[in-house]
Amino acid sequence: MDDLYRQMIVERHKHPLHRGELPHVDFEFEDENPFCGDHLHVMVQVDENNIITDAKFDGSGCAISTASADILMEYVIGKPLDVVKGMDKEELLDLMGIEFGPVRLKCALLSLKVLKGAVYGLEEGE
Amino acid sequence: MDDLYRQMIVERHKHPLHRGELPHVDFEFEDENPFCGDHLHVMVQVDENNIITDAKFDGSGCAISTASADILMEYVIGKPLDVVKGMDKEELLDLMGIEFGPVRLKCALLSLKVLKGAVYGLEEGE
């Protein structure tokens, strides 16, 4: 992973824009990556047209999973739920603009996994 | 295995001196080496002082196990039973005068194993 991108990840991790609580939550989900001890909680608010009006995350994880969650929240705010349902991992990786090895990939993709869990209304551990 | 000894084994195998049946048997035993399909039957006759007066073998095996049996019978005839009980594998290998690899060693030693079975009065398969 090259230094330029690392800097972006460090910044996002230190100063995430979308970490926190939502006053009203329409969808939420949490999951973990036991290999890393990462734990992520994602909350989503939608309007009557199922457009995402706000999204936040919470939990503890490495810089990559935190940065990934922050970038993902930023990206989905203002988008229809259906678009989020259709998102694939390439899209998120493109947003991050970094190539990950097989192990860190799991960290980078945890946020999408949890977000999908939320919008598809899964039970935890499913 | 070098050619000179091989010749001895071939001769013993083709023209064994002690293959056959005994009219009267005091001790006998048979066993096999399932890896090779070798099968050996050894018969021993003793006098009132437990001196071996005759010994023969029977069965089917490779040249090495046959030669070994033939050499062993020749060696024990005229010896006290106790001497046979005390024989170890080095003694037989010395008689044959050949070094064997780990696999053929089993063939070379089957005769001693069966002879010991006979003089110790084992049941087959013990």
Next chain:
Amino acid sequence: MAWDAARLRDDFPALAREVRPGVPLVYLDSAATALIARPVLEAMADFETRHRANIHRGVHTLAEEATALYEQARADIAALIHAPDPREIIFTRNATEAINLVARTWGQANLKAGDTVLLTEMEHHANLVPWQMLAQEKGIHLEFIPVTGEYLLDLDAMQRLLETTRPKLVGVMQVSNVLGTVNPVREIIAAARAVGAVTLVDGAQAVPHMAVDVQAIGADFYAFSGHKMFGPTGIGVLWGRAQLLEAMPPFLGGGDMIRSVSLRSFKTNDIPYKFEAGTPAIAQAIGLGAAARYLQEIGMENVEAHSRALVDETINRLAAVPQVRLFGPGTGRQLASVSFTIDGLHPHDISQVLDTRGAAVRAGHHCAMPLHTRFGLPASTRASFSLYNQREEIDVLIQGILLAIDLFL
């Protein structure tokens, strides 16, 4: 690719060996263990000297590289046998462990007292003993598809056995390691599936010699060994349908096969990791991936054609020796192995005489005692052929056999 025998032989460093001074190696024992190919050695050396690390859990460069190489090997092996999904490739020690894995997981979960497992009379011990152990433990029945006097599976008898015993599992070898018989596994599996049986193919002697397509065959499980296909020892493969594998309980317990562990319980990982407990044979898996790529480059059609030509010529020349009794279905119907017996001449002695000429053949029951028993033979001698063998080596074999006959008979 044109068949370039000389170049091919160059790919197998062991062929430079002289058995003793002046006596070059004539290796006719590939059915037991094939020689290792140079690209396999190179792939392993590259891992060991540049990327050596444990896999899956490490973040550092070597660990990431090692993980990527290991998973690439899985994909390369999936490609070789046309498995639809690399997650269906489970690394084991050898074909034997692969079959035990099926018996101990699928069998443990799905077979109960009174159930039947249908095998064949020509199976290798690897596809007999695991089922015997399960039979003993659980009270299942074993039945066997008979072998005909022509050394083929009796398919009429099989059909009757399928209908009368309604087996839960049918296990069959694709190519016999003794007879060389190529069994019609596709047909057998179709018949087995028609009565609802799950099917397992022992492909240990097929993968090194012919194109294998597990989907076309229609099997549920397929097992083979790395060391018989120019790969390293210590690695084998079980392929299984993802759906079946997912439903199966785990095999061994430990690291990697778990998702999480507490003191008294654990959650299993996804396939294939669920079945790979502990640090796997990383270098050997990478070596096997290289073997799979090597075979695909040469082309399995070429490999099979070469092996068949040598086998057929050997059969024809042995048939011309009056003392020789061939043990197999004959030209056009055998792959890789040619076994035979000579009355009054023990296979060990044949092998030993051949060894003085540099020729390595195998003597014994070849881990198929029941097959030998079926034909009243304690043992046989087997010459087996592979892509690096050449016609001149058949001359050495035949001359050695004639010498043994002359010496001993």
Next chain:
Amino acid sequence: MAWDAARLRDDFPALAREVRPGVPLVYLDSAATALIARPVLEAMADFETRHRANIHRGVHTLAEEATALYEQARADIAALIHAPDPREIIFTRNATEAINLVARTWGQANLKAGDTVLLTEMEHHANLVPWQMLAQEKGIHLEFIPVTGEYLLDLDAMQRLLETTRPKLVGVMQVSNVLGTVNPVREIIAAARAVGAVTLVDGAQAVPHMAVDVQAIGADFYAFSGHKMFGPTGIGVLWGRAQLLEAMPPFLGGGDMIRSVSLRSFKTNDIPYKFEAGTPAIAQAIGLGAAARYLQEIGMENVEAHSRALVDETINRLAAVPQVRLFGPGTGRQLASVSFTIDGLHPHDISQVLDTRGAAVRAGHHCAMPLHTRFGLPASTRASFSLYNQREEIDVLIQGILLAIDLFL
């Protein structure tokens, strides 16, 4: 032998690696997998290119040579751990399989519902999950020797547990792969035997770092892995007392582990073959034999002293970094591994930053989730040391950690 660090490093080809241009490898992950030693690579290359053949059943020269090399490796490994008899050395894939073997054979035959198996809270998953699986299947109880706040086994609690639960088996690791704690296995085993328990020692982290004498320890079973002791992947060892091994049922079924086979039954072979079904990891066993000889030449006392010096210095220097929380009993009481955490800094990020400096450390739970849970940690970072490490590498580690703190906190 005088300790010649430069010559030693020469024996490990992977140390020539630059992680990226200009950044040499600083390998501090030997507890996961140690680098492979050149004599090991050479022994395996010699087998693969000169003696490659299947073992035990072949009469030809290569097969005899291969068999002799394989059995010599068994004897060399027996010598390393002072096993009284090479027949007590069983080759497995890894330590994990070795422990599973005990659970599935000795455990299967000797444990029944209500029996207790006593383990420790610091065990690796390899010595937890196999017993959990057996517990689930047979209704046995698992109990655990607690770990004190000083990261040592609580021997008083152990004594009470031994007396109250009367375990049938006590399983304990000799050296912790996380804490570095060296457990007093001799004392533990004496106490366990006093209540009639059979004992199993997980020696995966001991054999590479200290002199091991299974007879002096008094254990019944001892398990370890080749890849952690400079040997190849794909090979491990179970040592067991001959008398116990002889009484145990077989593990996997197939070739080599049998004496004879008919269609519906088999007779098992003698030890150790009884437990080695199918073609074993021949080249890897031979490689491991070379590793054992290599370690004996260097002298385990030298290996241990070197590793302890590096560990103690690392602990001292880490203790001077205020943000670092050490996870282990401290200098003089740790072997090979130094683990730590930094509040607010995920181990993955530490590891990633270290990787940019060429340093390979491990981040995660190191297959000891219950131990981490016990101390409320999701994960830790571990630097582990081996005979090829040198003091300068500690500098790289410390600087990298300081950089990570600077970047992320």
